[in-house]
Amino acid sequence: MKLRALLDLPESRLELVTGQDELDRAVRWVVTTDLLEPGRYLRGGELVLTGLVWRSGPADSETFVRALAAAGASALAGGLARGALPDDLVAACRAHRMPLFAVAEDVAFATITEEVVRHLSGARAADLTAVLDRHRRLVADAGGGGTGLGAVLELVSGDLGMRCWVLAPTGRLVAGPEPVPDGADLARAFLTARRLPRPHAGVSVFPVAGEATPRVADWFLACEGDVDDWSVERRALATELASIVALERARLDDRLSVGGRLAQELVRLVAAAAGAEEIAPRLELSGLDAAARFAAVAASGGGALRPGELRAVLGEVLGEVPAAPRPVLGLLDEEAVALVQVEGAGRDLAGEIQPALDALAPGFADGGGLAVGVSDVVPAGELRGAVEEARYARRLAAGRAAPVCVVRHDELATHVLLLASVPDDVRHMFRVRLLDPLRTYDDVHKADLVRTLETFLQNSGSWARCAEQLHLHVNSVRYRIQRIEDLTGRDLSRLEDRVDFFLALRLG
Structure with missing residues (x-):
């Protein structure tokens, strides 16, 4: 209720002494106190009743009112x-912009408390009824023939004067009015928040599916205002709206639709080397042109991403590509x-999907990741x-140390592909046998043999260039290379031994 409503309470008979300009403030509860500094017992929004027992002199008024103002x-x-x-x-209340009411001598504080609480309870019941009514209208609108999220958000804006937007974790706008807030900034806030909902840049961010779904696979809701200042009813409405958005997103998930099942079958047929007579008609049924050219994209996810969520994330990433x-x-085992x-x-x-991957990277800061491979056309x-x-x-x-990584087809024609396919135990044994003698020697003698070896190979075995890069005399480089050969039993003048050392360093 508003402060001005206190003046109309028949049994309380409160009279305004000062604070005419503050009567639109809301009253959340009633508290009676005679403590000189009661701030620790207040949460904000209270009508404070006092018999002034705390006042022993004029200076106490300033102390008391200042404490009330600081507590809100x-x-x-x-x-x-x-x-x-x-x-x-009166002067202290004016100084701190604290509205002051006078209580008549024959009116008990209990009477005022009872009347205000009764009024607050009735107002909250009316608010709850309105919230439930809006909820019913939202549900009816979301399920009534595909009007979409835009109409639902318009209804919330019209009823509450609160604009809301639905965004993807890449920052893409799914639905909402103009002007649109900074989607990339909000997406980063959504992906990195320690808890949700949270206020950020003038809006409050809510998850759509909840904490059971990884945020990189979720949509989120951004509503104007600071959620920490909202009433319980408004927070409940935002939560209900997020639930409705979750239902709409589930409705748009095509995995169980005819098109989704056809796509899954097509991907499996392609992977199984089905003939063109099976592939071409299914391409056409999927809305693709069998005479066109195609690229394949494969993705895997770490952490808590389940296969269906991985598929949704890949779909979101590819949604940024103009096609x-x-x-x-489709899904092939644990890959999308x-x-x-x-x-x-x-x-x-x-390159076209890289910005979307970069936008999702903060969502993998605590573990997991997204690995993507792209074929030739x-x-x-x-x-x-x-x-x-x-x-x-x-x-x-997937073998690279990055939260998100995309590898193009042209990177496959290198030694890196061969190394990636070698079992971990073989990689470890190969690296240990060649490099551990050098690392042990370096630990004891500080000889820098491993760095010398790497520089020597990078410069194609050129003594002069290696010496120049290491800021050494050529004879020092020769001495170090001789020591490397003595420790490992290899000959760095031989191409095969150079290749072995090169691969061991790349594995390390």
Whole structure:
């Protein structure tokens, strides 16, 4: 209730002494106190009733009112057994913009408390009824024939004067009015918040699916205002709105639809090397052109991402790519695989999805990650090879120490691909046998043999360039290389031994 409503309470008969300009403040509760500094017992929004027992002199009024103002009390109502309120109390209330009401001598504080609480309870019941009514309208609107989230958000804005937006974890706007807030900034706040909901940059951010779903696989709701200042009813409405958005997102999930099942079947047929007579008609049924050219994209996720969520994340990432037909998405074991129709020559699909991957990276700061591989562009008849190429590239990406990583097909024609396919125990044994003697020697003698070896190989065995880069005399480099050969039994003039050392360093 507002402070001005106190003046209309028939049994309380409160009279305003000062604070005419503050009567639109809200009253949350009523507290009676005679402590000189009661701030620790206040939570904000209270009507404070006092008999001024705390006042032993004029200076006490300043102490008392300052404590109320600091605690966020809405107003003060004071009464004396006889006489008017002291001038020093009135002056302190004016100084701190604290509305002051006078309580009549024959009105008990209990009467005021009972009447205000009764009024507050009735107002909250009315608010709850309104919230439930809005909820019913929201649900009816969301499920009534595909009006979409836009109409639901318009209803909230019209009822509450609170604009809301639905965004993807990449910062993409899903639904909401103009002007749109900074989606990238809000997405980062959503992905990195220690708890939700949380206020950020003038809006409050709510998860849609809740904590059971990793944030990188969720949408989020941004509503105007600071959630920490909201009433219980408004917070409840925002939570209900998030639930409705979750239902809408589930409705848009095509995994169980005819199109989704067709996409899954198509991806499996391609991976199983089905013939063109099976692939072409399914491409057409999926809305793709069998005569066009395609790229395959494979993705795997770490941490808490489940296969269905991984598929949703890959779909979100590919949603940032300008493409006429929507990509076909399916699952192969724990991998999500997409077939993307590529229009135009010279397209860098990996580069086009990189911004979306970068936007998701903060969501993997506490563990997990997203590894993506992208194939070359091929005709429909070569899709199986493209899928295999994308999956190999994905494995290479998964071996790199980065929260998100994308590897292009052209990175597969290097030694790195071979190293990525070697079992971990073999990689470890190979590295230990070649490099551990050098590292042990370096630990004891500070000889810098490993760094010398790496520089020597980087400069293709040139003594002069290696010496120049290490700021050493050529004879010092020769001495170190001789020591490396003595410790390992290898000959760095031989190409095969140089290759072994090069690979061991890349494995290290």
